[in-house]
Amino acid sequence: MKVATHQYFNELTQRLTDQHAEVAMLQAKMAKGDNLLRASEDPGVALKILNLNSLLSKQETQTATLRSLDNRLVAEEAAVGSMRDIMMRIQELTVMGANDTYSRENRRVMAAEIRGYQSQLINLANARHADGGYLFAGAKNSAPPFIQDTQGNVSYQGDSTRIYLQGAGNQQLEINTSGYELLSGGSATRDRALDATAAFSEIDAIAAALERGDQAEISAHIATSDQLRGNLELALTKIGVRRNVIESQASIVEEQSMTLKALLSEQKDLDYTEAVTKLSARMLALEAAQSSMAKISQLNLFNYLR
């Protein structure tokens, strides 16, 4: 079978340039460390990489959000915990005050102590978060939820909107505790604005009863002060539960992230061992092609014509 000289040279040159191009590409990949230099090399893989990146960034955002939420819950826990402690003390004082062993004078001192706790409670209830928002105001958290006027009456300026977060797997996480939940009397009445201050009126009543020294009256308040403390305990527990949920969600997210990162690396990162092996093979082939071309192309009958 005849091979035209022209054709022969063309083919050889074409093969040489092709091999050269392949070597150059491998070198570029090794320099960059990427499996794909351009998306068009393997559109399927490129798409997978895009997809994985998208999922990863979502995971990262979720992790950050959960962390930020946890910070807020830590602040809430601290404030509610202190409020609960105060309530416990008030309850203690109420029980003590109902007891015969104390004098009128003692009771007055107790009343003074309890009145002192009023403003502390308000401050705690108006606790703010690092970003400036008020923790216990429902959705209206740009202004302090509990306002005390000159007469000492407390009113609630927040609302009872429940705020949710979209958790992993389409779960909804309730994230806030409103002033209503903390400080309502827990009674059957449901006026959100009114009941959020029930605790304060109750504390006021207890202090007044202690000042009056009427033991019977004081004892009547033991149950309600217990209820108030119970509300705070409940809120505290809820916060604790939420933190646990967040922790478990965060660890799920972290696990998923790790899996995704591994998958991504598989698709995106260059397998150096394989690449180096390929490179040496290609370079060998290139060398062989070049030297053989140099030799064979000199073989020509014309060389032997005198």
Added chain:
Amino acid sequence: MTDILSIGASATMLYQKSLATVSNNVANLHTDGYSRQETITLENSPAQYGVHYVGTGAYLGSIKRNYDAFVERNLSSSLNLLSSHVPMLDYTSRLVDAMGSEATALGPAFDKFFDIAESLSIEPFSIPMRLELLSAADFLTARIRDFAQNLTNLERESTQELESRTAEVNSLTAQLAVINRQLQKNSTLARQPMTILDQRDKVLKDLAALIGIEVTERTNGQVDVRVKDSGPLAHLVSGDRSKALSVNLVESRPGSQVIVLDEYGDNKQLLNVQGGLVSGLSSFRSDVLAPLMSQIEVMTGAFISRVNSINREGLTLGNEVGGDVFRVERRFNVTDTNNIPIAGTRVTQTRDLDKEVNVSIVWLGGNDWQVTDLESNSVQSVTGVTDGNSLNLPSLGLALQLGALPVRGDAFIVKSDSSSAHGIKLAIRDGSQFAFAEKYYVGQASGNQRPLETSLMQREQVPAAGLEDVPELTSFVSRNIPLTITTSAVKPALVVPQGAAEFVVSFRPDVGSDAQLQMLTADFNHLLGTDLSQNTGLIDAMRVSAFDVDSDYLNNSRQAPSVGSFGYRGTTFFYGHKATEFVQAIDIPAIAGAAGGTSLIAAGALKINGQELAGPLILTHGESLSAQKVADWFNTNVNAIASGQRPAVQATVVSVPVTDQRGNVVSDPVTGDAQLKSVVRFIGDEVQFSFTPNGKPSDLSVLGLSTGLYASGAVAEKLLIYATATTDVQTDLQINVPADGMPTQRKDLNEPFTVTFSMIDNQLHYDLQDRQGLLIARRRFDADAGVALPGMALTFDQLPSAEDVFSVQVNSNAVGDNRNLLKLMALSDEKLVNRQTLQQYYQTMVNTVGNVKEIAALNKATAQIIYDHAVEQKSKVAGVNLDQEAADLIRFQQAYQASAQVIQASIKLFDTLLSTSR
């Protein structure tokens, strides 16, 4: 004697030519398209000597061109196939690079937007984070615009390539025509010069690379070329004539094009080009690029509209209802008449444009411009104010900033488009305009049995079925056509939509009729008319006819017809007849008194400006009612009112022309003068006729006046107007609505509502009260439908109890409310386009292009193999091999030397012969 000399001489000449041919082959070793030439030596006819034949040598039979038509055709068609995959592969690779690489893909930009939205969900009030979201949104719009621009650039590039390839085709076919002309000179193939044949084959091969062709070879080597599979008339080259191809773009569909043969000739036809670069380019444009361009439009459009509608459902940080987040900016393009863009021009719109601009404008001089609409081809002259470089064309709604001073006769083509993907931009400028809080807040009051989960959903109320065929006030805007109806206590005559601001509905019942106008709200709240609360049968009939089945009849706002002026929820109504300056009767009814006198208007039936007209209007037996009679009656009764309270209204008789129904003056047929009639004119600064409990509209008809229901101030809810009478009659309603008396926008809810539940007849009902505490509706409660509010429905997770009270109010200052933000976040998982989420849709787009690219790559690889094989085959037949030529060189050299020896031998023979004779 056999001519040894001539044999030798002819042989040497023969081998000379052979050597020349071999050297020619060697010289053309690397000539593209060269076919190897071979000398064919033929034996001379032998000479006969007695019974023997002696050979007479050889001659050059022909110089053969090593050419195999089959191999040649194979080569062309495989090149055609290979070339058709090349553009597809190139362009789709570029597309995949743009769409699939992390730096330019759209997916990450969407991700960034939604991710930041998610991190905002804990602190939706955070200004810095809202700013981040704003810049992520801006970034997203920039990416989308870049992507769209990229596609446009590819479209332009592929157009240019298509045009240049078509030009190549045309130049090749022209060359072929010239070649054909040269081949014309000889009648057989064998006689044709080989170089021309080689050239011909080369041109054909180049042509095949561009476009699929069918070649018919004539006996003398001329070729006729047709476009493959396009019918017998699709000649590209026919003898020495060639036809040109042209490319026509379809402007309305970017990425589409039509290839036309012989566009300016007699046989213009559209082609279905197969194979070759041209077809590859066309396929890329129509199969990949055009769908992609429309898909990105669809995706962007859906995204913009969804985000905007979500934002409009919420409340911004400033306690305002949210507006659009994204907008589409119209793009303008100014070119000269050759479609080349003019640098430095800018166009802005000076008013709202109702359709896209597509015009050509020419400056006629001064302020005169000629505008040609390029779609309808209509031409008009307009005024354009030129001031240096700027040009203002108010009638087109455009202002142009030109790059240079315009010269008289200058023509520009201005086009606009509102492509979503090219024009998407932010419509808000600061982060506080994101509306993350819900618009409304549902408060649960003290005394409620237990706390309930409430939910407010957008829901438009469906109008009651019975109202479908009742005319609406909107159809009467600025028109003066009466509405003819039959009075009915059950079916309303007219529906007034919420927001209608100024209107009058009036009628003129016959004298003696007891017809009245009545008005109810669409919630069955009776505003004007007689109390119906005892007539449960009528109430039920009315409810079925025009109201919701759950509505209860309310008459707490009901006003008797004698009320005159009254208000309801911000609108002022008046029942009677009123005007400023004067009231003029239309005409005086023709009535005569019957025996014993006829009382037309009872004593104290009417009021003028709030004062009773005490006396009756009585006609004596045979007396006809006249304008004078009415005027006298009126003035007497007005003057009878105590001077301190007397209204400053006087009645006079005036003569007015008679007009027909269309308002044209009726003339006397004989004299030609206008016919006149006498009517009463009541003159005063303010003239208001209203009713006492004794009065009715027909009383005003006696005076020649209509009775109307006048409204001013936008009505707060839909109203139904009835015309009722004891005996139903047909009557005309005149409806007067000025153009600006109609609502252009629905009033949004901005006042609180209170919902109170109660048990009525053992069924749960609820009352709806406005912020003033006015009861505006009472309905039976249907748990599935919930409480119907304007544009919304309030539902509960459990049944409310009797005595429960809820309030629906604007959710002001709820900066921590993220419920509308959650809706925005949910958008990333919503099946927005084509039953796919945004990300899925985009990935499908990338995937499709990627698949096309992979298939093109495979196809190209296969075609390459086939082509390489064809090239090999050709080179086997027509290629020059140096070794072979070298061998031939030696062979012919030897033969030449041998032939030269033959000559020498013959010379020796001759010498010998010569020497014997001396």
